[in-house]
Amino acid sequence: MSSAPAIRPRRLRQSPALRRLVSETRLHPADLVLPIFVREGVSEAVPIASMPGVVQHSLESVKGAVAEAAAAGVGGVMLFGVPETRDAIGSGATDADGILNVATRIVREEAGDALVVQTDLCLDEFTDHGHCGVLDPSGAVDNDATLDRYREMALVQAASGSQLLGLSGMMDGQVAAVRHTLDAAGFADTAILAYSAKYASAFYGPFRDAVESTLEGDRRSYQLDPGNRREGLREATIDIQEGADVVMVKPAGGYLDVLADVAAVSEVPVWAYQVSGEYAMIEAAAMHGWIDRRRAIVESVRSIRRAGADAVLTYWASELATWIRNGDEA
């Protein structure tokens, strides 16, 4: 009896052309979003030690980064502000002349219609205690008082020209509150990206360097427990009901199951955020020569797309988009 197998999946893996033809997941520059940090009071870009290759931009240098992303075909940029001063309520976030809002106007002007300008809508970059909301007298994050701050942020961000507001604070009711406020003020066309399933993750570590925020305590009273899969789907479902235009899972690499769950049922686009720690791990291993940098980057983003993300926020967006355009992503 012959032992030759009748079924040979390897048949389709014989050549690059065959593999390309049967590939299930393709990367496209337009499905990538570049997060950008803009720092107040600097005249030149400042490197971020724990994120080699990523910088805090000045209001001048950010223009070049946006032009580069647009030229590479990247779909959008997500702006984060790094203010010079912070206080208990994050006043800088709602100041029209605060760093994030000034940067938004500059980036909108630079970007034109080439890509979508998005802004982080959260207080942690602007508060002196580092929490995503305002605190009550006991020191706990006050959900409903924070919603009032988010409403104010939404109005100033929309007026500054942000096209998609990234609600990343994980307060209950934040999508409904911001949607209602935007609509009532004539910003019905400003879209909402809800960071729906945002986990209390150690992989945000380098981001805290990037925005120079020091956190008192932790975020476990509002971000999700990393062990909870069902709850991630629940949060996304609630945000869709509240009117989110896009929902997101974050971090990405460690949460592909949650991403697949959300993608299976969502009526709106589902995105994922490949966060600072995911970036730093690959860069660090590559610097040691322990990993093939380009292949690891491509594989990590492709896996996030395979699990169900329609688009990916990644610090490699411009570089990866350039590889894709050059056919170097295989």
Ligand code: PBG
């Ligand atoms: C909140 C926010 C954070 C990140 C994006 N938006 C920090 C946090 O929730 O602790 C992290 C992004 C990253 O790590 O790359 N403004």
